[in-house]
Amino acid sequence: MKYKIIIEGGFTGISRKYEGDMTVSELKAKSLFSALHTDDKTRSNIADGQTYDISLDDNHKKYQAVFNEKNVPDEIRELIAQVKQ
Amino acid sequence: MCSKHQCYIVPPFILEELAKRGNIACKKALNDTQRINQKRKTTLNNLLQRSVADGNGDRLVFDSENQYEQRQSLIRKEGDDIVVDTVVNEAYDTSGFVRKYFRETFGLNSMDGNGMDIISNVHYGIDYNNAYWDGDEMTYGDGDGLEFTNFASAIDVVAHELMHGVTQFLANLEYVSQSGALNEHFSDVFATIIKQKYLKQSISEADWLIGDTVVTDNFPGVGIRSMMSPGTANDFDSQPDHMDNYYSGSQDNQGVHINSGIPNKAFYLCCLEIGIDDCALIWFETLSALWRTAQFNDVLEIMLEVTSKLSEIGRVSERATEAVTKSFAAVGLKGVSV
Numbered sequence: 001m002k003y004k005i006i007i008e009g010g011f012t013g014i015s016r017k018y019e020g021d022m023t024v025s026e027l028k029a030k031s032l033f034s035a036l037h038t039d040d041k042t043r044s045n046i047a048d049g050q051t052y053d054i055s056l057d058d059n060h061k062k063y064q065a066v067f068n069e070k071n072v073p074d075e076i077r078e079l080i081a082q083v084k085q
Numbered sequence: 086m087c088s089k090h091q092c093y094i095v096p097p098f099i100l101e102e103l104a105k106r107g108n109i110a111c112k113k114a115l116n117d118t119q120r121i122n123q124k125r126k127t128t129l130n131n132l133l134q135r136s137v138a139d140g141n142g143d144r145l146v147f148d149s150e151n152q153y154e155q156r157q158s159l160i161r162k163e164g165d166d167i168v169v170d171t172v173v174n175e176a177y178d179t180s181g182f183v184r185k186y187f188r189e190t191f192g193l194n195s196m197d198g199n200g201m202d203i204i205s206n207v208h209y210g211i212d213y214n215n216a217y218w219d220g221d222e223m224t225y226g227d228g229d230g231l232e233f234t235n236f237a238s239a240i241d242v243v244a245h246e247l248m249h250g251v252t253q254f255l256a257n258l259e260y261v262s263q264s265g266a267l268n269e270h271f272s273d274v275f276a277t278i279i280k281q282k283y284l285k286q287s288i289s290e291a292d293w294l295i296g297d298t299v300v301t302d303n304f305p306g307v308g309i310r311s312m313m314s315p316g317t318a319n320d321f322d323s324q325p326d327h328m329d330n331y332y333s334g335s336q337d338n339q340g341v342h343i344n345s346g347i348p349n350k351a352f353y354l355c356c357l358e359i360g361i362d363d364c365a366l367i368w369f370e371t372l373s374a375l376w377r378t379a380q381f382n383d384v385l386e387i388m389l390e391v392t393s394k395l396s397e398i399g400r401v402s403e404r405a406t407e408a409v410t411k412s413f414a415a416v417g418l419k420g421v422s423v
Binding site: 014046050084 | 153210211212214215216217218219220224229233236242245246249252253260268269272296309310319321336337338341342343
């Protein structure tokens with residue numbers, strides 16, 4: 001599955017971009033795509049909060065969603081931790 | 086006039102125009118309306134409605150236990166003895182220093198002037214490289230240990246975040262574009278002032294850096310931002326120090342951490358002219374007179390009015406108006422002296 005994660009804003013104001021390919025089980029992919037469906041479009045007024053722009057593509061499905069500090073799903077937090085390593 | 090879920094007797098654009106013309110009641114109505122709307126947006130905020138009675142600005146420090154949750158475990162509250170966790174103690178002490186500064190300098194009782202509790206969450210998430218103010222409380226990560234370290238122990242980071250709370254209650258500057266850059270600017274200004282007080286430094290001894298203690302030796306830079314030389318703190322620092330290089334892109338809520346470099350530089354230059362204490366009073370009184378959608382030019386206009394009045398009654402140097410004018414002109418912002 002291809003992924004592109006852009007983390008912007010925050011106290012540091014330094015943008016981070018993570019892009020690549022990873023192997024995930026069908027179950028895991030389903031769980032990630034499902035998490036992206038929870039996208040909350042309301043703009044956050046959190047001062048120094050980061051925004052998380054997530055794009056996933058497994059050749060069959062393409063999803064993109066933007067989250068703020070308060071609505072990042074656990075599955076996406078785990079994905080970010082994984083790709084940062 | 087009604088938009089979705091919001092009805093107004095006087096449309097906001099009229100309130101804004103009247104606020105710009107100095108109508109304090111309109112400014113208050115505008116700020117209060119926006120604040121109420123924000124409060125309504127989350128159930129949590131509704132649950133946390135405080136009573137009308139004033140508080141004492143009590144400090145409460147929670148441990149997020151490396152989860153992405155706030156208020157997991159209350160570790161230390163106002164008056165408690167020190168605890169084993171040094172990060173908790175540092176968040177407690179630094180927020181106390183900031184509270185004391187605002188109380189003793191401006192008579193401000195906590196962030197809202199009514200003694201609201203000062204709530205800090207430490208150890209948020211895993212390797213979390215950030216600190217933020219969410220409208221009610223502060224949250225700090227430990228940093229990844231590679232490029233960033235604990236955010237809760239840095240006096241300027243704590244002052245910066247707590248100042249977002251003060252700004253919310255004084256002017257409620259909208260967190261986008263120029264008003265957002267001003268929101269960031271006021272946080273950096275008071276972070277710098279309080280850091281210098283904390284370290285007992287003069288303006289010539291100070292490094293004028295923000296976030297110098299949250300970066301590690303591996304980080305490609307000396308800090309997060311520089312008030313003295315915006316754009317030079319690290320390899321990623323793209324802050325302009327003049328309107329000629331104003332960022333007009335969409336990143337970072339339309340450049341809130343980027344364009345703040347312009348007024349930041351003006352503040353630094355003004356401090357060189359009249360000293361940091363006069364500037365602190367001028368900037369605080371200016372913020373008190375601003376409104377939600379204020380722009381850079383509005384700040385300069387209000388600041389010149391505020392400075393003139395403070396100068397007339399001897400609260401700041403008689404050279405202050407000239408110093409403000411000169412400092413803002415140096416970054417490409419020209420106002421009409423009053």
